Amino acid sequence: xxxxxxxxxxxxxxxxxxxxxxxxxxxxxxxxxxxxxxxxxxxxxxxxxxxxxxxxxxxxxxxxxxxxxxxxxxxxxxxxxxxxxxxxxxxxxxxxxxxxxxxxxxxxxxxxxxxxxxxxxxxxxxxxxxxxxxxxxxxxxxxxxxxxxxxxxxxxxxxxxxxxxxxxxxxxxxxxxxxxxxxxxxxxxxxxxxxxxxxxxxxxxxxxxxxxxxxxxxxxxxxxxxxxxxxxxxxxxxxxxxxxxxxxxxxxxxxxxxxxxxxxxxxxxxxxxxxxxxxxxxxxxxxxxxxxxxxxxxxxxxxxxxxxxxxxxxxxxxxxxxxxxxxxxxxxxxxxxxxxxxxxxxxxxxxxxxxxxxxxxxxxxxxxxxxxxxxxxxxxxxxxxxxxxxxxxxxxxxxxxxxxxxxxxxxxxxxxxxxxxxxxxxxxxxxxxxxxxxxxxxxxxxxxxxxxxxxxxxxxxxxxxxxxxxxxxxxxxxxxxxxxxxxxxxxxxxxxxxxxxxxxxxxxxxxxxxxxxxxxxxxxxxxxxxxxxxxxxxxxxxxxxxxxxxxxxxxxxxxxxxxxxxxxxxxxxxxxxxx
Amino acid sequence: xxxxxxxxxxxxxxxxxxxxxxxxxxxxxxxxxxxxxxxxxxxxxxxxxxxxxxxxxxxxxxxxxxxxxxxxxxxxxxxxxxxxxxxxxxxxxxxxxxxxxxxxxxxxxxxxxxxxxxxxxxxxxxxxxxxxxxxxxxxxxxxxxxxxxxxxxxxxxxxxxxxxxxxxxxxxxxxxxxxxxxxxxxxxxxxxxxxxxxxxxxxxxxxxxxxxxxxxxxxxx
Numbered sequence: 001x002x003x004x005x006x007x008x009x010x011x012x013x014x015x016x017x018x019x020x021x022x023x024x025x026x027x028x029x030x031x032x033x034x035x036x037x038x039x040x041x042x043x044x045x046x047x048x049x050x051x052x053x054x055x056x057x058x059x060x061x062x063x064x065x066x067x068x069x070x071x072x073x074x075x076x077x078x079x080x081x082x083x084x085x086x087x088x089x090x091x092x093x094x095x096x097x098x099x100x101x102x103x104x105x106x107x108x109x110x111x112x113x114x115x116x117x118x119x120x121x122x123x124x125x126x127x128x129x130x131x132x133x134x135x136x137x138x139x140x141x142x143x144x145x146x147x148x149x150x151x152x153x154x155x156x157x158x159x160x161x162x163x164x165x166x167x168x169x170x171x172x173x174x175x176x177x178x179x180x181x182x183x184x185x186x187x188x189x190x191x192x193x194x195x196x197x198x199x200x201x202x203x204x205x206x207x208x209x210x211x212x213x214x215x216x217x218x219x220x221x222x223x224x225x226x227x228x229x230x231x232x233x234x235x236x237x238x239x240x241x242x243x244x245x246x247x248x249x250x251x252x253x254x255x256x257x258x259x260x261x262x263x264x265x266x267x268x269x270x271x272x273x274x275x276x277x278x279x280x281x282x283x284x285x286x287x288x289x290x291x292x293x294x295x296x297x298x299x300x301x302x303x304x305x306x307x308x309x310x311x312x313x314x315x316x317x318x319x320x321x322x323x324x325x326x327x328x329x330x331x332x333x334x335x336x337x338x339x340x341x342x343x344x345x346x347x348x349x350x351x352x353x354x355x356x357x358x359x360x361x362x363x364x365x366x367x368x369x370x371x372x373x374x375x376x377x378x379x380x381x382x383x384x385x386x387x388x389x390x391x392x393x394x395x396x397x398x399x400x401x402x403x404x405x406x407x408x409x410x411x412x413x414x415x416x417x418x419x420x421x422x423x424x425x426x427x428x429x430x431x432x433x434x435x436x437x438x439x440x441x442x443x444x445x446x447x448x449x450x451x452x453x454x455x456x457x458x459x460x461x462x463x464x465x466x467x468x469x470x471x472x473x474x475x476x477x478x479x480x481x482x483x484x485x486x487x488x489x490x491x492x493x494x495x496x497x498x499x500x501x502x503x504x505x506x507x508x509x510x511x512x513x514x515x516x517x518x519x520x521x522x523x524x525x526x527x528x529x530x531x532x533x534x535x536x537x538x539x540x541x542x543x544x545x546x547x548x549x550x551x552x553x554x555x556x557x558x559x560x561x562x563x564x565x566x567x568x569x570x571x572x573x574x575x576x577x578x579x
Numbered sequence: 580x581x582x583x584x585x586x587x588x589x590x591x592x593x594x595x596x597x598x599x600x601x602x603x604x605x606x607x608x609x610x611x612x613x614x615x616x617x618x619x620x621x622x623x624x625x626x627x628x629x630x631x632x633x634x635x636x637x638x639x640x641x642x643x644x645x646x647x648x649x650x651x652x653x654x655x656x657x658x659x660x661x662x663x664x665x666x667x668x669x670x671x672x673x674x675x676x677x678x679x680x681x682x683x684x685x686x687x688x689x690x691x692x693x694x695x696x697x698x699x700x701x702x703x704x705x706x707x708x709x710x711x712x713x714x715x716x717x718x719x720x721x722x723x724x725x726x727x728x729x730x731x732x733x734x735x736x737x738x739x740x741x742x743x744x745x746x747x748x749x750x751x752x753x754x755x756x757x758x759x760x761x762x763x764x765x766x767x768x769x770x771x772x773x774x775x776x777x778x779x780x781x782x783x784x785x786x787x788x789x790x791x792x793x794x795x796x797x798x799x800x
Contacts (some may be wrong), residue, residue, distance in 0.1 A: 293738055294782045300746040316584035
């Protein structure tokens with residue numbers, strides 16, 4: 001019987017002096033006691049534990065019982081609750097904090113996702129008690145505990161938002177006494193106070209990543225995400241309380257106030273992802289906005305945020321991209337239109353961010369994000385002054401390598417020319433000496449006469465539209481944009497190759513159309529048509545195009561060529577009409 | 580990609596007074612990688628670089644460039660920044676130079692509440708620390724860093740920033756450059772040198788708002 005076994009081992013241990021128990025003693029005690037607890041004989045165990053004679057035994061060996069006790073208490077069985085709870089409380093008082101902490105954390109780590117919430121919620125208070133028993137040297141242990149807790153909370157099932165909410169609130173209560181201690185000892189200069197402060201900082205930074213980064217912050221459908229807001233507010237309040245200033249955190253790179261020795265230390269104390277999320281929470285959701293100085297100029301804030309935006313937009317997770325786009329938009333909106341100076345383009349992020357944006361606009365599978373990307377891209381163009389717009393558009397035209405984006409850029413160029421030709425807006429960028437080089441870039445075919453017209457449709461149409469616009473709007477006698485001067489050159493480098501390309505493409509597709517007609521007749525007669533190629537998406541072969549669909553596609557292509565041609569013809573007409 | 584550029588100048592030629600700093604700078608700017616230029620502080624307008632760089636520095640940089648072979652590479656950022664740079668042509672005709680346009684009288688007023696030491700004035704780029712309270716015309720306090728008043732804030736540090744670099748609203752940059760260490764002043768800033776037409780709705784500043792600050796300049800570094 002387990003009860004007897006337990007009594008036996010305890011009696012034997014009572015005779016041993018100076019806590020010199022053997023490993024077998026430990027094992028026997030643990031096994032016997034555990035069996036008792038599991039079999040429901042906790043009362044017996046309790047009587048042994050509280051017996052003064054057994055104080056030393058309990059202090060040394062008691063912590064081993066934490067595991068089984070926690071499991072029993074979590075099951076919440078009626079007949080075991082009271083004595084088990086009493087045993088548990090007693091152990092927490094008597095045993096060594098270090099050993100208790102290890103066994104408690106083991107229980108946290110061992111929890112499967114479906115019981116994490118209950119385990120965490122149950123263990124928060126015991127953990128807090130044990131940590132407080134460490135006295136002033138608790139920092140490392142606190143750090144260990146917080147990181148284990150956060151890691152486990154990150155493993156909660158996605159759908160369990162209620163559970164997450166509970167754990168977040170619980171966690172905030174848990175850290176309260178430690179935060180207060182860190183605040184009180186802020187300027188003590190003592191090493192372990194500084195360590196405590198560092199652990200609180202690390203905790204905040206970890207939270208800013210998990211759970212605060214992965215989740216959709218505000219769900220228009222669900223109201224119960226409000227705990228995230230509260231959690232974020234508290235985390236930022238803790239940061240403030242331990243002496244971290246928000247401007248210094250966010251404009252970290254630029255202000256370079258922190259000189260923490262050792263590169264690794266820097267990354268751990270101020271991880272970039274967490275700081276980026278911090279910027280998002282502050283500027284997009286206005287969390288802790290009251291603590292951020294108002295007097296910092298919008299341009300400076302934009303500059304600081306570009307670092308964070310670059311990080312967020314260089315990732316592929318929806319959560320990151322959403323945040324990057326929102327933060328970029330919010331930062332741009334604060335700045336006046338036409339105010340950003342061209343010198344900002346010397347800063348690496350002012351080029352790399354738009355390039356990331358192009359990737360989002362063209363490659364991101366989520367339509368909502370692609371659209372938003374485009375909107376923010378346009379916004380970013382609007383904010384530059386004229387010289388800035390010129391440089392930016394030129395640079396993006398050279399580097400985007402995507403017809404749709406090039407189309408947007410060329411349209412912007414056209415709008416800028418239109419603006420500059422109006423009275424009072426004269427400038428040297430969208431007319432005058434700098435405009436021609438830009439125009440040459442626009443009026444070109446990427447692969448000469450062999451350019452795929454369908455692939456590059458957006459770009460080609462916008463280029464033609466621009467040329468047509470210039471020829472109509474800018475009188476040859478004024479020639480403000482210089483287009484008339486270079487007309488022959490444009491004819492040679494752009495219009496003639498385009499004409500050639502059109503002819504070749506039309507002929508080719510016309511031939512394909514005839515073939516398709518033949519194929520269709522064959523298909524109708526029941527002959528097998530061989531497919532030249534198969535297309536598979538996601539390991540599944542798509543069905544071959546039916547002849548009808550092929551013919552439709554070819555007609556559509558021919559129609560597109562006609563569209564291009566019509567603008568080209570119109571341009572030629574305008575040129576010929578000039579005396 | 581272009582072949583490696585040839586080393587034109589010997590050490591003797593480099594040290595010769597006949598060889599202008601600008602020529603060396605032009606060469607390096609044309610041929611070195613962006614990161615190289617950044618590290619040696621050779622980015623930017625030719626005239627500005629010529630002003631701040633010493634000839635010895637340039638000779639060192641020139642030699643290092645050939646030793647480390649950090650010429651313009653295939654990095655797309657490289658290309659891109661080069662594309663951006665391409666547009667900068669040195670011999671711009673005069674009408675394009677951004678002339679210092681007279682914008683009218685300063686758009687702020689300052690009245691001294693407590694005199695400073697009148698000796699230490701901040702220069703552009705200095706890091707200064709100040710305590711401040713900002714109010715709207717109707718008296719609403721929209722921002723402050725003074726502990727007694729700001730109950731929500733736990734910071735007890737003065738606001739630190741580099742003055743004169745556009746990191747704060749213009750009225751602040753201009754006013755603080757006229758203040759001496761220890762001075763407390765009442766500064767009224769018109770909206771053009773504050774948040775202008777847009778205001779800052781997130782922080783309760785309406786459009787065209789004239790802002791009032793009481794600022795104490797406590798430190799200059």
